Amino acid sequence: MATDYHKTHRVEEVKDLTPSAYIVRFQKNGMQFQAGQNLNLGLKGDTEKRDYSIYSPEQNEFLEVLIKEITTGLVSKKLRRLQEGDELEVDGPFGFFTISGESRKKNKFLFIASGSGIAPFHSLALSYPEMDYQLIHGIRNSDEAYERKHYANGKYISCVTADKSGDFHGRVTDYLKQNPPDKDTLCYLCGNVNMIYDAFDILKEQGLPSSNLFAEVYF
Amino acid sequence: MNMSDSERTRPVIERMGYSWTDNEEEADLLGVLACSVRQKAIDKVYSRIHKWNKRKDRQNLLTFLTGCILPADKVKFMKLFDIVFPMSELQQLPEMISQYGIVTPVSLQQSQENIDYRNDRLKDLKQKAGSLKLNEHIFDFWHVDPEYTSHFEAFVPIQNGCDKFCTFCAVPYTRGREVSRPSKEILDEVQSLIDRDFKSITLLGQNVNSYGLDKNGDEIGFPELLEKIGKLGNKSGKEFWVYFTSPHPRDMTDEVIEVIAQYPNLAKQIHIPVQAGDDKMLIRMNRKYSVDDFRKIIKTIRELIPEATIFTDIIVGFTGETDEQFENTRKIMHEFEFNMAYIAQYSVRPGAVSSRWEDDVPVKTKKQRFHKLTEDLTRVSHEQNKKMLGKTYRVLIRGKERNQKYLAGLTEGKINVRVPSADDSLIGKIVDVKINIATEFSVAGEIV
Numbered sequence: 001m002a003t004d005y006h007k008t009h010r011v012e013e014v015k016d017l018t019p020s021a022y023i024v025r026f027q028k029n030g031m032q033f034q035a036g037q038n039l040n041l042g043l044k045g046d047t048e049k050r051d052y053s054i055y056s057p058e059q060n061e062f063l064e065v066l067i068k069e070i071t072t073g074l075v076s077k078k079l080r081r082l083q084e085g086d087e088l089e090v091d092g093p094f095g096f097f098t099i100s101g102e103s104r105k106k107n108k109f110l111f112i113a114s115g116s117g118i119a120p121f122h123s124l125a126l127s128y129p130e131m132d133y134q135l136i137h138g139i140r141n142s143d144e145a146y147e148r149k150h151y152a153n154g155k156y157i158s159c160v161t162a163d164k165s166g167d168f169h170g171r172v173t174d175y176l177k178q179n180p181p182d183k184d185t186l187c188y189l190c191g192n193v194n195m196i197y198d199a200f201d202i203l204k205e206q207g208l209p210s211s212n213l214f215a216e217v218y219f
Numbered sequence: 220m221n222m223s224d225s226e227r228t229r230p231v232i233e234r235m236g237y238s239w240t241d242n243e244e245e246a247d248l249l250g251v252l253a254c255s256v257r258q259k260a261i262d263k264v265y266s267r268i269h270k271w272n273k274r275k276d277r278q279n280l281l282t283f284l285t286g287c288i289l290p291a292d293k294v295k296f297m298k299l300f301d302i303v304f305p306m307s308e309l310q311q312l313p314e315m316i317s318q319y320g321i322v323t324p325v326s327l328q329q330s331q332e333n334i335d336y337r338n339d340r341l342k343d344l345k346q347k348a349g350s351l352k353l354n355e356h357i358f359d360f361w362h363v364d365p366e367y368t369s370h371f372e373a374f375v376p377i378q379n380g381c382d383k384f385c386t387f388c389a390v391p392y393t394r395g396r397e398v399s400r401p402s403k404e405i406l407d408e409v410q411s412l413i414d415r416d417f418k419s420i421t422l423l424g425q426n427v428n429s430y431g432l433d434k435n436g437d438e439i440g441f442p443e444l445l446e447k448i449g450k451l452g453n454k455s456g457k458e459f460w461v462y463f464t465s466p467h468p469r470d471m472t473d474e475v476i477e478v479i480a481q482y483p484n485l486a487k488q489i490h491i492p493v494q495a496g497d498d499k500m501l502i503r504m505n506r507k508y509s510v511d512d513f514r515k516i517i518k519t520i521r522e523l524i525p526e527a528t529i530f531t532d533i534i535v536g537f538t539g540e541t542d543e544q545f546e547n548t549r550k551i552m553h554e555f556e557f558n559m560a561y562i563a564q565y566s567v568r569p570g571a572v573s574s575r576w577e578d579d580v581p582v583k584t585k586k587q588r589f590h591k592l593t594e595d596l597t598r599v600s601h602e603q604n605k606k607m608l609g610k611t612y613r614v615l616i617r618g619k620e621r622n623q624k625y626l627a628g629l630t631e632g633k634i635n636v637r638v639p640s641a642d643d644s645l646i647g648k649i650v651d652v653k654i655n656i657a658t659e660f661s662v663a664g665e666i667v
Contacts, residue, residue: 005396047291051384051572094382096469096507193539197499210509215502 006089008044011082012062017146020069021116022080023055026088028063033093035127036120036188036216039065040094042075044087050075053119053190053216054093057126063090066146068116097188097216099124104131110187112172112199114138117191117218118146124188125151138172138195141165173198180206190216223374223423224252224286224306226365233366235313247279248316252306253286259566261292268299281316285309287393289570307357307379361400371418371615371647377405377444378424382433383467385494386505387537389570390425397426397433402444409448413455418615418649419629421462422448428466428475442474449482458649460486460615460631465532468493468508471516480523487524488632491516492532496551497544500537505572510551517555528558528603528632535592536585537565538576545588552595558603558634559660560596564589597659604634604657611667614638614652616645625663628652635661 013025035058042049056064069076082088097120099109111121111133118137125133129152136157139145142165145158159175160166168175176199181187187203189196196215203213229239232248240246249271254260264284271282283302297303302315357379367373380395381388405422412420422444424430430441439447448461461484466475468491479485491513495501498509520527533548552560564585567574614628614636626638626645636652645666656663 094384193503196502200499200502210498210511213509217502217505 006040006049006091009063009088009090011084011086011088013084014080014082017066018143021066021144021146022069023064023066024079024082024088025056025062025064026090028061031063031090031093033058034098035123036098037093037095038097038120038216039063039090039092041065041088041090041092043078043082044089046075046078046089048074049089049091051094053095053097053123055119055122057123059127066116066119066122095216097190097214099128099131099186099188103186104128107132107186108182108184109133110181110185111135112138112176112187112189112191112195114172114191114195115144115218116146117195117216120190120216121188122147122150125155136168136172136175138191139166171195173202176202176206181208183207183209184212186212186214188214188216191218193217222368223365223376226367226374227360227363228252228285228309229368230366231309231312231363235316248281248283250283250285251300253284253288261288264296265299268296272299283312283315287390289389289393291570307360309363310359357398358400361404367417369647371416372421372617373412373417373419374421374423375405375408375412376400376423377463378427378430381425382429383426383469383507384505384572386503386572387494387534387565387568389568389574392570394425397429399431399433399438402431402439402447405444406447406451409461410451413451413457413459416457416459418459418647419462420459421464423464425465426467426470427463428470428472432470441470442472442478445475445478445485446482449478449485452482452484458613459484460488462486462488462490462633464490466491468506468513468516473519476516476519476523479527486631486633487527488530489520489524489527490530490532493551493555494532494534495537495540495544496533496548497540500540500544500548503539504534504537510547513551514555526632528630528634529555530559530561530633531555531557532561532563533592534563534565535588536580538573538579540565540580540588545592549592549595552592552599556599556603557596558600558632560592562589562592562596601657601659604659604662607634607654607662608657609654611651611653612636612664613649615649616647618646619643637661637663638666639663640666 007029009026009029011024011026015023017023033054038051038053040049040051052065052067054063055066056062067076067079069080109131113121121135133155135151135155136159137145138159140162142158142160148156157168158166159168159170159172161171172195187208189199196217200213204210237248251264251267253264268282271280274280282300284296284300285304285306293303304315361376378397378399380397381390382397384391409420428441430444431438471491493513494504494506496510501509520529535545567578612630614630616626616628618627620627620637623641624639626640628636628638630636638652651667652664653667654662654664
C-alpha cells in the first residue's frame with residue numbers, strides 16, 4: 001500500500017545472487033537511517049508495496065535491499081524485472097531493530113538469521129565493523145551464503161542443511177543447542193517465524209532472559 | 220478518534236448552511252466517517268452507500284466519505300460516493316460540495332461539468348493510487364474549531380498516524396505517518412476547555428506517547444506535554460481529569476508515569492494495549508516489546524500510582540495463536556489485574572501485513588477463547604470492584620440510565636458507577652459517591 005510519504009528513487013542496479021535471490025541498489029537521495037531499519041517499497045504507481053530491511057551500510061552513497069523471490073508473490077517478481085534507471089517508490093526508514101552506540105560498545109552480540117533475514121545484519125556488520133558480534137546464518141545450500149566475504153574472518157558461520165558444504169551441517173537451532181551463547185549476550189534474530197520461535201525457546205532454556213532477545217520476523 | 224473527527228466535521232458542514240437531522244430519510248447530505256480497523260465496519264459502509272444510491276432515483280442527495288480508508292477501498296468508494304476525501308482535507312469540503320451545487324446534487328443534475336469533475340477526481344485518484352495524500356492537510360484539520368457534543372467531556376487530537384506497523388493493523392496505510400500537532404495549539408485548546416469548565420478531556424492519537432518524536436527535537440515530548448497540561452490544571456484550581464489514548468507500550472517511559480503521578484488533573488487511569496500475553500505472539504504481531512517489558516510498565520504504574528486503574532486491549536485468535544499461547548494471555552489477565560480489557564476476536568483487515576497470512580484459527584476456537592478470556596476478565600474486574608466497597612469516590616455524572624431512576628457516571632479511573640437519583644442537574648458535575656454494591660463491570664452507591 002502506498003502513501004504520499006513514498007518518495008521516488010531511481011534504480012542503479014539489480015544484482016542476482018542466486019536463481020531466487022537478488023539485490024536492488026537504488027539512489028539514497030539523502031535518506032538517513034540506522035542499520036537494522038527497513039523500508040516500504042514497490043514499483044512506482046503500484047499500490048502493492050512490501051517491507052524490506054536495508055542491506056547496505058549507513059555510510060554508503062546508495063541503498064540496497066536483499067530480496068528473495070517468492071513464486072506466488074505480487075511484489076518480489078516485479079522488482080526483479082527492474083532495470084537501471086527505473087523508478088521505485090520508497091517510504092521509510094522504519095523500525096527499531098537497531099543497536100545504540102552505547103550498547104555496541106559494551107555488549108557482545110549474536111546475530112541469528114535464516115535466508116534473506118541476513119539483510120539487517122549485513123547492514124549492521126558493515127556499518128559498525130568494530131562491533132563484537134558473531135553471525136550464524138541458516139540456509140539450505142552454500143550458494144545462499146550471500147556475500148559472506150563481506151564479513152570479517154570468523155564472524156560468519158553458515159549452517160547448511162542440504163549438504164555438508166557449510167561451516168556447520170544442520171539448522172541454526174542445532175548450532176545453538178551445541179554452542180550456547182554466554183548468558184549476557186544480546187541475541188538478534190531475523191528470518192522466518194518458525195526459526196525465530198524455535199531459537200527463542202532454545203535461548204530461553206539456555207538461561208538467556210527475554211530482555212536479551214530481539215526479533216524481526218520476515219513474513 | 221472518530222468522536223473527535225465527528226466533532227470537527229459537524230461545524231464545517233453547519234457553516235455551509237446545513238442543519239442536522241436524526242432522520243436519515245430526510246437528509247440532503249449524507250456522509251460516513253469510516254473506520255478501517257475492522258473489515259466489518261467497511262462492509263457496513265458498502266451496504267449503506269448502496270442503500271443511499273438507490274434513493275437518488277427519487278431524491279436530491281449528495282454523499283461523502285471520509286475517515287480511515289485504505290487506498291484500495293478508496294478507489295472503489297470513489298465510484299459509489301459523490302465525494303471521497305481524507306479527514307485532513309475536511310476544510311476543503313465546502314469547495315468540493317460547491318463543485319456539485321449545494322441545492323441540486325449531482326445525481327439528479329448530471330451536468331457535463333459535474334460528470335467531468337467526478338471523472339477527473341476518479342482519474343486523478345487512480346493515477347495517484349501509488350501516492351495518496353493522507354496527511355497533507357492535517358494541520359488545517361486541527362485548526363477546525365470543534366463543536367463538542369458534550370458540555371463536560373471533550374476529545375483533543377494531539378497526533379495523527381502511526382509508524383509502528385503492527386502486523387494486524389492497517390492504520391499506517393490509512394492515516395499515514397506519525398504527525399504531531401503543535402503543542403501550543405493543544406495547550407490553547409485544553410486551556411479553553413478548562414475555562415469552560417469541562418470535566419473530562421481526552422488527548423487523542425494513534426500513538427499518543429510518541430508525541431513529538433517526528434519533530435526531531437523541535438517539539439516537546441509527551442511527558443513534557445502532560446506536565447504543561449498538569450500545570451494548567453494546577454493554575455486553574457479546578458477539578459477535571461485528563462486522559463489519553465492510545466499509548467504504545469514501547470514508548471511508555473517511566474517519565475510519563477512519574478508526571479501522571481505528580482499532577483492531580485492527570486487522570487489516574489491508564490489505557491495501555493498489551494494485545495497478547497505471549498512473547499511469540501507479540502513477535503508475530505510486531506509489537507516490539509516482550510511480556511517482561513510490559514510487566515515492568517505495570518510494576519512502575521503500581522509503585523508510583525497505586526490507585527491507578529489499568530485498561531488494556533487484547534486480540535484473541537490472531538494468526539498462528541496456539542492453545543498454549545492463548546493460555547499465556549489468560550495468565551497475564553490475572554497477573555496484571557486489569558480493571559477492563561477490550562477483547563477482540565481477530566478478523567482480517569485487508570491492507571495489514573497479516574492479511575497475507577492464512578487466518579488459521581477457526582472461528583469456533585476464536586469464540587471459545589473470547590468467552591474464556593471474558594470470563595477471566597469478569598472475575599478479575601469483579602475482584603477489583605469489590606475493593607471499592609465502603610469507600611467514597613469522586614464520580615463524574617454523565618447522564619441518566621434508561622430506566623430514568625439511576626444516574627450513570629464514571630470514577631476518575633473510569634469505573635462505571637450507578638447512583639439512584641433522577642436529578643438531571645447533576646449531569647456534568649463531579650460528586651462524592653459512597654460505593655455499596657460491586658458487580659462485574661460496574662459499581663453502585665449513594666451520593667454523599
